[in-house]
Amino acid sequence: MCNVCGYGTAKRPEFSKHMKIHTGDKHTVEKPYMCGECGYKTAESSHLFRHMRTHTGERPYKCGQCDYSAAQKSNLGNHLLTHTGEKPFKCDQCDYSAAQKRTLNIHTAAKHTGEKPYMCGECGFRTTQRSSLSQHMRRHTGKGTFKCDQCDYSAVQKANLDYHIAAKHTGEKPYKCDQCDYFAAKKSHLYNHLLTHTGEKPFKCDQCDFSAAQKINLVTHQTTHTGDKPYMCGECGYRAAQRSNLSQHMRRHTGKGTFKCDQCDYYAAQKTNLDYHIASKHTGDKPYMCGECGYRTAFKSNLSQHMRTHTGEKPYKCDQCDYSTEWRNALVYHKAKHTGDKPYMCGECEYRTVQKSDLSQHMRTHTGKKPY
Template sequence: MDERSSTGSETAMDDRPAIHPVDETIGSEILDTGRQQNNEWDIPCEEKCGVDLDYGHFPAQGRSEQTDKRTVKRTLERRFECTECDYRSASKANLVKHTRTHTGEKPYQCDQCEYSAAQKCNLDTHIMAKHTKDKPYMCGECGYRTADRSVLTVHMRRHTGVKPYECDQCDYSTAHKGNLDRHKAKHTGEKPYICGECGYRTAHKSKLSIHIRRHTGEKPYKCNHCDYSSVRKSDLDRHMLKHTGEKPFMCGECGYRTADRSSLTIHMRRHTGEKPYKCDLCDYSAAKKSHVDRHMAKHRGTTLLVCVW
């Protein structure tokens, strides 16, 4: 092995180039030890970096004449493994990004608000959507505007009803890939996202991010009318209705209106008679979970909470 082909062994694994120059020594020594399969050669590159190379179609004759003119691509083994789940990657950088889904780390901070992200691309999207006044992409149906073309594409599916992401185990389909990923967790039961503080596990990356805020005390969603702040955007949206007085959710049976979708859901049970919350010690059931909690005090022999039923 000449000087050119031996210097690679002195390079750190993470700094090795993705492409190795092929010299005459490799042509005469390495190729002869390669494994020929379907007219393709798997060439071990142990002398350079210990990783097999996929040399592709290479004629059995005249190898030495071509070795100084061609390059061999490394077949990057997915050797970087996550210790929390079965994720594997050929890139150490990708593993670092993936690990943040478990730790909740968000090193990319917005310099205009308190938003932070695990990946720079997410921060870039946030800045475009929240802090960039120019929003050139507009929906022709409802006038919605955005700074991101991909966001408009997803938005348009609300009007078209297109749901390109389909579950291969049931008839579920969705407009968002993230929704499909969350749905599939119902079939597998897998909960790959884990809190490093308390061991809480979830199938949803977004739920872990929200959970982490319980430990950090972070409340990134702030009301611009008062000092209210919240962990979740949905909580802020409900709070804002107190300032506007808007009650967008209406019962089709009696005209009852509310600012909270969940309140309408509970209200509708008065009409349907549905009582989804059941006592596991007797046949009592209720439309609200809080009613079952109060009822359970009877079984515990507690007088602190009195069942009103």
């Protein structure tokens, strides 16, 4: 196993090849071009020129069909295959095919070999790709090239920082849906939203008949097959399939929230949650009313959910039995009966639960707090 990054392989030639990544030994080629930002060295000036885009955030290659842009022309070429539907890379062990070779490699490792050679020395996270490990390591180092000047957020890519500022601070959402009052900060988010109107679900699971309108939902679903939860909380042992879920969970321990209520000491990680808090706790403004029973709410999305109690619609379906429900969190709670997963653990005793709200209630038995 590599003592630098945790990479491991059964083949000695592969290991020797890997070690050259760290030693820079590629037939002792001289590398006179060095990056002044991070120390990266290369034998060719053109490689250094491309590398510098990771620091400047420059992405000169634009997709003509969406707002995707790339630092390298080859990456744009790979991206365009997502629009044409072409999938030239075929798996030799099943009928899976992919638009990019990198995606095929991930599939092969995840579904056939099970190999995850790159391991984090801090928390044991394992992955199929070195780039994924590098991204993960930034959680521990806190390293990001682009810093937000309004909070402590940092990003590796300028595009991510721009999106963060629009979504969290300025509230700018220039892309509007022409079928409802939805607005988005990114064109790609509007595209994903439009699928909720058309009903199109282009992302298919290769192990069952599940399909999703958004890729992130498919990725989340696939963890029900693999059971993979690589992100672990060092405070309480909570594990998550996605880094964003772990980040949300960590706020329970840190008490950290970006958006503060100016009328009380409430903090929220997202502006929408703060807006909801102000409307429900302070202003009492509830402009959305049900025509069937007079129910009122501060948010249109809540009214849409409420209407299901009248229509009987149950859009959230279990993929392991015939259970369906009106509420997403109810489905999560139900699925725990199949998986036995109880990610929220009490630090005082052995109590574990499926939902964070249950843990909050349980903690009152230790603190003696009586909020009502």
